Amino acid sequence: MKKIINDPSNILDEMLNGLVFAYEELVERLPETSVIHRKVEQSGKVGLVSGGGSGHEPSHAGFVGKGMLSAAVCGEVFTSPTPDQILEGIKASDEGKGVFLIIKNYSGDVMNFDMAKELAEMEDIKVDYVIVNDDIAVEDSTYTAGKRGIAGTVLVHKILGAAAEKGLSLEEIKLLADKLIPAVKSLGVALNPATVPEVGKPGFELEADEIEFGVGIHGEPGYRREKLQPSAALAQELVNKLKKEFQWQSGDSFAILINGMGATPLMEQFIFMNDVKQLLGDEGLTLAFRKVGDYMTSIDMEGLSLTLVKLEDSNWLEYLNAPVTTIAW
Amino acid sequence: MKKIINDPSNILDEMLNGLVFAYEELVERLPETSVIHRKVEQSGKVGLVSGGGSGHEPSHAGFVGKGMLSAAVCGEVFTSPTPDQILEGIKASDEGKGVFLIIKNYSGDVMNFDMAKELAEMEDIKVDYVIVNDDIAVEDSTYTAGKRGIAGTVLVHKILGAAAEKGLSLEEIKLLADKLIPAVKSLGVALNPATVPEVGKPGFELEADEIEFGVGIHGEPGYRREKLQPSAALAQELVNKLKKEFQWQSGDSFAILINGMGATPLMEQFIFMNDVKQLLGDEGLTLAFRKVGDYMTSIDMEGLSLTLVKLEDSNWLEYLNAPVTTIAW
Numbered sequence: 001m002k003k004i005i006n007d008p009s010n011i012l013d014e015m016l017n018g019l020v021f022a023y024e025e026l027v028e029r030l031p032e033t034s035v036i037h038r039k040v041e042q043s044g045k046v047g048l049v050s051g052g053g054s055g056h057e058p059s060h061a062g063f064v065g066k067g068m069l070s071a072a073v074c075g076e077v078f079t080s081p082t083p084d085q086i087l088e089g090i091k092a093s094d095e096g097k098g099v100f101l102i103i104k105n106y107s108g109d110v111m112n113f114d115m116a117k118e119l120a121e122m123e124d125i126k127v128d129y130v131i132v133n134d135d136i137a138v139e140d141s142t143y144t145a146g147k148r149g150i151a152g153t154v155l156v157h158k159i160l161g162a163a164a165e166k167g168l169s170l171e172e173i174k175l176l177a178d179k180l181i182p183a184v185k186s187l188g189v190a191l192n193p194a195t196v197p198e199v200g201k202p203g204f205e206l207e208a209d210e211i212e213f214g215v216g217i218h219g220e221p222g223y224r225r226e227k228l229q230p231s232a233a234l235a236q237e238l239v240n241k242l243k244k245e246f247q248w249q250s251g252d253s254f255a256i257l258i259n260g261m262g263a264t265p266l267m268e269q270f271i272f273m274n275d276v277k278q279l280l281g282d283e284g285l286t287l288a289f290r291k292v293g294d295y296m297t298s299i300d301m302e303g304l305s306l307t308l309v310k311l312e313d314s315n316w317l318e319y320l321n322a323p324v325t326t327i328a329w
Numbered sequence: 330m331k332k333i334i335n336d337p338s339n340i341l342d343e344m345l346n347g348l349v350f351a352y353e354e355l356v357e358r359l360p361e362t363s364v365i366h367r368k369v370e371q372s373g374k375v376g377l378v379s380g381g382g383s384g385h386e387p388s389h390a391g392f393v394g395k396g397m398l399s400a401a402v403c404g405e406v407f408t409s410p411t412p413d414q415i416l417e418g419i420k421a422s423d424e425g426k427g428v429f430l431i432i433k434n435y436s437g438d439v440m441n442f443d444m445a446k447e448l449a450e451m452e453d454i455k456v457d458y459v460i461v462n463d464d465i466a467v468e469d470s471t472y473t474a475g476k477r478g479i480a481g482t483v484l485v486h487k488i489l490g491a492a493a494e495k496g497l498s499l500e501e502i503k504l505l506a507d508k509l510i511p512a513v514k515s516l517g518v519a520l521n522p523a524t525v526p527e528v529g530k531p532g533f534e535l536e537a538d539e540i541e542f543g544v545g546i547h548g549e550p551g552y553r554r555e556k557l558q559p560s561a562a563l564a565q566e567l568v569n570k571l572k573k574e575f576q577w578q579s580g581d582s583f584a585i586l587i588n589g590m591g592a593t594p595l596m597e598q599f600i601f602m603n604d605v606k607q608l609l610g611d612e613g614l615t616l617a618f619r620k621v622g623d624y625m626t627s628i629d630m631e632g633l634s635l636t637l638v639k640l641e642d643s644n645w646l647e648y649l650n651a652p653v654t655t656i657a658w
Contacts, residue, residue: 011596062595267384
């Protein structure tokens with residue numbers, strides 16, 4: 001394992017301190033917690049809280065700020081944060097209008113966020129939530145019942161964040177979220193696995209000329225291994241799967257996110273975008289919003305994911321384009 | 330070589346098309362060229378043009394936009410753009426106030442930008458330039474006489490970009506640049522080499538437990554190899570070298586950039602920032618501007634660089650904090 005770290009057991013603490021120091025105008029770490037909270041004002045709005053295991057940087061702390069999240073609760077690497085930490089994030093984000101939780105669909109996250117919700121309600125804070133399950137690769141997985149939540153979560157942060165900033169109520173945000181989630185779908189491909197620092201070796205193995213479609217962001221198994229192939233062929237595979245799920249029509253409008261997994265250069269992500277553009281153009285789709293880069297990583301995994309959001313409501317595009325003040329959007 | 334690409338000889342074209350498609354509101358590709366030009370208006374200002382070989386994404390196209398570069402001229406991977414391409418970038422960026430070139434110190438870049446300057450002057454465009462040589466690792470190198478230009482270049486883009494946006498004249502920008510360059514110093518460390526797609530194998534070799542201090546952004550040799558060591562020890566080495574060059578005093582104010590080389594997760598970059606923060610705090614320095622992330626990469630190299638800018642003029646901090654509209658700042 002070749003990493004720029006100190007004690008593997010101290011990664012979360014050192015990483016959060018480095019992050020907060022670098023961006024102290026934007027975020028603060030709540031004392032004695034692993035909660036990153038926004039400094040820029042948010043008076044009288046619904047609070048938006050997300051989080052999960054670390055190792056997905058810039059998710060989620062990089063999306064804390066005006067127009068996106070109120071707080072990100074950061075667990076140890078690939079480990080859910082505990083309910084007491086999530087509760088701290090909720091309490092710090094409540095301004096009397098309630099708090100909305102965005103939870104990626106992993107059993108540990110779902111359980112701990114749900115417990116935190118109950119604890120917060122006992123303190124008379126209104127809480128509602130949505131579970132993101134955008135990964136169409138597999139049904140049920142190592143840490144998940146149903147479908148996993150991956151990079152599409154960042155677009156959910158953005159859309160709901162803009163809605164909260166606009167002043168929507170907790171009930172309105174819940175309605176929006178429930179309509180949005182089925183319209184967000186993602187699929188990834190891994191070229192090489194990630195190494196969790198405390199484990200010290202890769203989470204799975206791939207041959208030198210082998211790739212795996214549908215790998216999860218914690219290295220959970222995907223749906224098929226094949227020989228390495230050109231970008232255009234990888235794009236074709238991911239687009240075909242997404243087409244089957246969306247059942248789209250020519251003329252439909254989408255947002256697209258090409259997301260690097262942590263060790264994949266932008267060079268490759270832009271080439272992949274060029275291939276996807278061709279394929280979706282041939283399908284007659286409009287890509288009204290586009291983004292490329294590392295948004296939901298898997299430590300040092302090589303690979304990328306493709307997320308599409310079917311823009312069923314014209315507000316969604318407005319929300320995606322609304323200005324934000326965050327580290328990483 | 331495991332990369333998400335198609336034909337290695339077609340990388341530049343496909344990458345630029347993917348980039349422009351993703352960010353078509355911000356940038357355009359000048360027809361029949363490898364010049365990325367800004368779409369957001371710039372009337373009556375000095376044009377700012379940079380560029381160089383590709384493989385350093387998001388540099389330089391990611392910094393084209395309001396408040397930074399007018400155009401980035403993109404060569405093939407690790408290869409200088411030709412004078413005719415640079416001339417196109419200059420012509421498209423001139424609004425009657427002249428064009429300022431920001432050149433990283435590589436012999437090919439210096440020669441080709443200089444030839445383009447002469448060609449532009451023959452067309453009655455006023456052109457001036459600065460050569461960035463921030464890498465303190467070595468004197469003279471594989472492709473460079475003197476010191477190499479690396480990640481500090483991005484901060485030069487930002488400071489000069491804000492100055493141009495403010496309306497400074499070509500002469501004023503030249504004076505500012507000449508004062509700024511000696512105040513920008515960087516140093517890197519590599520954990521693993523980059524692979525140029527057309528070559529197909531890594532540019533150099535490191536043992537599984539070995540690192541190299543001072544490697545250049547094209548894999549040029551550094552100044553020493555050692556065994557892998559903790560982040561805090563790496564930070565100490567880079568800070569010691571920079572201290573010797575700057576001869577700083579307690580109370581001095583600096584801007585800092587921690588720059589990932591392409592395959593180094595943000596997790597590691599933030600941990601490294603935490604270590605550097607401790608060391609520079611002990612020195613009594615003020616870090617008035619801070620940034621962490623992938624800004625000047627080396628394809629898929631693992632490692633990072635540390636850049637410091639001594640803020641000798643209070644305007645420089647204002648310029649660093651000025652708003653921009655770019656893909657990647």
